[in-house]
Amino acid sequence: MKFPAVDVSKTASASTIVFDVLRKAIIEGKIPEGAPLRQDEIANMFNTSRIPVREAISRLEEQGLIKTQRYKGAVVAGLSADEAAEVFDLRALLEPEIIRDAVPRMSRECLSDARKHCTAFSQSPNPMEWGDLNRVFHKTLYGPSTLNYFKDVADNAMDRVERYIRAQLVISDGMERADSEHLAILVACEEGDADRASLLLRDHINGAKHSLLEHFPTPARHKKR
Amino acid sequence: MKFPAVDVSKTASASTIVFDVLRKAIIEGKIPEGAPLRQDEIANMFNTSRIPVREAISRLEEQGLIKTQRYKGAVVAGLSADEAAEVFDLRALLEPEIIRDAVPRMSRECLSDARKHCTAFSQSPNPMEWGDLNRVFHKTLYGPSTLNYFKDVADNAMDRVERYIRAQLVISDGMERADSEHLAILVACEEGDADRASLLLRDHINGAKHSLLEHFPTPARHKKR
């Protein structure tokens, strides 16, 4: 028997489809922050009833991407620059550990993939793609790591600040800096220098955070961290 | 008008109640790992329909506490000792940062609360309570920190390994060690020494992790970290 078999049990349920699509739309900023999510409106868009929509919404809330109030509905959760900075701080703790774990496990193929994504990122003329390409590059480097829980948490963190990442890439020299930093990280990986890759990645994330705080100044409220 | 008014909008929906109860039951080990969660059975227990139960289940899955397979149902997710160790590694990264942030913000009241919980923990004769008391102590110390996202992530991490924490407290000298280490951390907080509290907490968590790996040896599989 030689044909591509698919695991039918992995076919997505309606609620999963709705969840995935909404999640993507939210982190990409397709749905502006604060916008209400009407259940029947979404249900109509997907040609389903509101039941799967509600399950998707409850999952999105559990992920922190939306906020709901009883009998009032759900709105996509926005992050202040301060809150986003905290998420970046967490990323700066986690992701260096992930890449340190991943470097000694990187196959030749993984590295060539990473390089491919790195150049694709640097050469893409379309700012709309930058967010995705950036994320794919990072994910490729983290892939070989066995720290699955770390990766899950980091994924959620990236989800939450994806909009800020995208904004930060288009402003000023964000794209050029990210590009050169990506290259440095990649070279360190290719040379098998896990510690250097880890440090460079930490700086990369911290750099993004500072650029963010610069361009989205907090409304001069209370003490800064 | 002088009577205690309650914010009705904060009353929990059925799905939230089910979620909270199930979550607690799972992390406390009341429901053994691998046990299936039957929707209508749970619905009957709470005198509701299966709808809120399903929302609770989808949220629990999003939190990683259970796993579901389409048309087959949900089972509570178990963690191998290796996986639990990874969660402890993450805690050892995050929680020291939280307490470092919290120490300079601790009020006199917070510290006295912490001391109260610390002694309550050390004096409780009932091993069933240890898990809760331990958690309350930690939560009290983290409370003043403004790192809300860190706290959320740490909470989820603790949820996932709560059963291991409980097991680890009852075996050998787990309780005594936790007790003395708690005291040392508390004293550091009282003295306003954030760095020392942070280091002690890191050691505290790492110690728990190692004790865990000792008493729940991995089935001699592949490489250890």
Place this chain on the structure above:
DNA sequence: CTATGGCATATTGGATCCAATGTCCAAGGC
């Protein structure tokens, strides 16, 4: 005696319907 196919039952996923609550606006009292 084994294995295959066909039922019956159990269980989940989804649709539709009803109840509960929020929102908005217009009518009426001060």
Place this chain on the structure above:
DNA sequence: GCCTTGGACATTGGATCCAATATGCCATAG
């Protein structure tokens, strides 16, 4: 004129019903 109040409409939360799938048993063919 402004504020309250009542009711129509919109929207969410939950219950009930139906469809799709899995599981177990049994009969039966080989």
